[in-house]
Structure formats: C-alpha cells, structure tokens
Amino acid sequence: MTALRGRRFLVxxxxxxxxxxxxxxxEAGAEVxxxxxxxxxxxxxxxxxxxxxxxxxEFDWIAFTSANAVRAFxxxxxxxxxxxxxxxxxPATTAAIEETCxxxxxxxxxxxxxxxxxxxxxxxxxxAGKRVLLPLSxxxxxxxxxxxxxxxxxxxxxxxxxxLAPAGSEEALLEALQRGFDxxxxxSPSAVENVAAVLGDAARGLPSGVIGPITRxxxxxxxxxxxxxxxxxTAEGLVEALRHHFGGGG
Numbered sequence: 183m184t185a186l187r188g189r190r191f192l193v194x195x196x197x198x199x200x201x202x203x204x205x206x207x208x209e210a211g212a213e214v215x216x217x218x219x220x221x222x223x224x225x226x227x228x229x230x231x232x233x234x235x236x237x238x239x240e241f242d243w244i245a246f247t248s249a250n251a252v253r254a255f256x257x258x259x260x261x262x263x264x265x266x267x268x269x270x271x272x273p274a275t276t277a278a279i280e281e282t283c284x285x286x287x288x289x290x291x292x293x294x295x296x297x298x299x300x301x302x303x304x305x306x307x308x309x310a311g312k313r314v315l316l317p318l319s320x321x322x323x324x325x326x327x328x329x330x331x332x333x334x335x336x337x338x339x340x341x342x343x344x345x346l347a348p349a350g351s352e353e354a355l356l357e358a359l360q361r362g363f364d365x366x367x368x369x370s371p372s373a374v375e376n377v378a379a380v381l382g383d384a385a386r387g388l389p390s391g392v393i394g395p396i397t398r399x400x401x402x403x404x405x406x407x408x409x410x411x412x413x414x415x416t417a418e419g420l421v422e423a424l425r426h427h428f429g430g431g432g
Contacts (some may be wrong), residue, residue, distance in 0.1 A: 185429025186421075187211030191391075192358050192366040194219035194373045196348075199249070199274075203367070203417040210421060215358045219373035219380075221348035222250055225320070225341040232258055234315055234340045238266065241338075242312040245269040245304065246287075247297055247326060249278035251317045254342040256282040266315075271300045273416055293414070296396055301329030310334030317342035321372050323396075345372040352380045359384065364428075365410060367420065369393040371400035378404035391427075393420050 190213040193200050197218055204214050225231055235258045238244075243266055246252050252275060270276040270287035279287050289307055291300040304314075314335045316327055319342070330337050355377060358366075366388055368374050374397060378385040386405040392398045394415035401408050410427045412420035 184211050185425045189213070189424075189428060190215060190361075190363040191424075192217055192363045194366060194377060195369050196220055196222065199369075203369075203420065206417055206421045207424075210425065212424075215361065215363055217351065217354035217358050218348050219351060219355075219368075219376045220370065221346045222254070223344045223346055224254070225344060227341075228258075230340045231255070231317065231342055234317070234338070238315075239264065240313060241266045241315045243267045243269055243304070243309065243314040243335075245271075245300060245314055245316050245326060245330070246275050246279060247271045247300065247316075247318065247322065249274050250319065250345075251275075251342045252278040252282055255317045269300060269304055271297065296394060296415070297323070297326035298329065301326050301333070304330060304335075305333040312336070313338070315340065319372070320344045321375075345370075347376040347380065351376065355380055365389050365391045365424070366406075367391045367393075368397050368401060369420075371397055373397075374400040374404050374406065378406070391420060391424060393417075 191207055192215045193204055194217060207214050265283060267288040268279055269289040270279055271291050276287055276290055289303055291303045309330055310333060312335050314330055314337045316337060316339045318339060327337050327339050368390060388406045390401050390406045390408050391410035392401055392408055393412045398408050398411050410423045412423050
C-alpha cells in the first residue's frame, strides 16, 4: 500500500498543465479533485509583444521563466523566425521550448528552478553588454529583470500573457471544500492569490503543498498552512514530497 493511496488532493493547475501531476498522483493511488485556479489570456495591449517578435534579431538572449510565456511568444509567430540564445528556468519551460521552438535552450537553470537561479546562471554565462528580452506574465515579479540589469545586461520586459481567475473557479473550489481533501496543491503564486481571493476567510489555514519557494512564500503571505514543499520544483518533486510527508516515502 503506497503512502498516497486513499488520500485526496486538490489540484489547482490549469487542465492543460495539470496532466503530469494528476497522472502521478493517480498512479500513486490518490484521488484528485481538479479546480483550476488560473486562466491564461492575451495581453490587454498585444502591441509591445508583437513588436518584440518583429525585432527578435536585435536581442542576444530571450529568457523564459514559464511554459506559458514560451507558448504565448510562439503564438505570435516567433516560431517562424531565427531565434537568439534561449535561456530556460527549468524542466517544464525547457519542454515547452523544445515543443514550440523546435530546439533545445542554450542555457537551463540547474537545481534552482526560480528566476533567481536563472539570473545566476545567465550572469555566469556572461550577459554584460548583451540585450535580453523577458516575455513575462502581467503578475511577474521583477527579480530576474533586476538581477540581469545588475549583471550589466540591457533588459527589455514585455507582457506576454495575463493570468486571470477562470470562470467557474468559485463553484469548483467550494465543491472541493465540501467534499474535503488532505491538501490543496499549488504551482504558482497566481494560483495561491486567486484561491485566497475566492475563498476569503476559508483560505486561512488551508493545508497546502507547493511546488517551490516562491509559491511557498505567496501561500504563507495568504495565510495558508504549507506542510509540503517540492524539492526539486517539479511535479515529480512534489509527489515525492507528498509520499515522504504521508508515509516516509512509501
């Protein structure tokens, strides 16, 4: 009997991105409740993104911090152009680059799948005097932009997509609360923020598992009770952390 058999988890990722985590949980014998907490939409003003795609040859690097940014950028026609050097924050983003761009990244953050880790890797690769394009979410923090600027890069930030609360999320979350679950699982600060906004006081103390330190910090700030954190920050890392928490890795 595995450590997760009979456990019930609330997965808050978008359906398009939850497949791997959901499959791993079900393979381990867990029950999964799905209540996507974020939806992706184009920028309110697509002009800056479109102009960045047209000017792609001006950049030495593009730094991608999420699979959503890769797909949003490629949807603007960038897949048909010649790419500059590509930097990826981690495995999911790398997979999206390989799928949509038809090539592997030139640099991947190793071990620390956060903007800070990517910034260190790019600084070590030598970005001083280079032009770097950052396609980001409208909610993205400025960690990578500031670190690369400090390393001597000329950084241009562009909104590639917006992160919204999806239609019907309140009903799905309230239904999940009524059914009950062992932990709510979060893979981004945006998902945490949207769940906290929908549930209000009911989110206080919500037992949660998170995919990494940035999401952990957002969860703690929102009053959630973080009991599990993935290491590494992947679906596999989160499931392994859940196994350890519920049964010593069983």
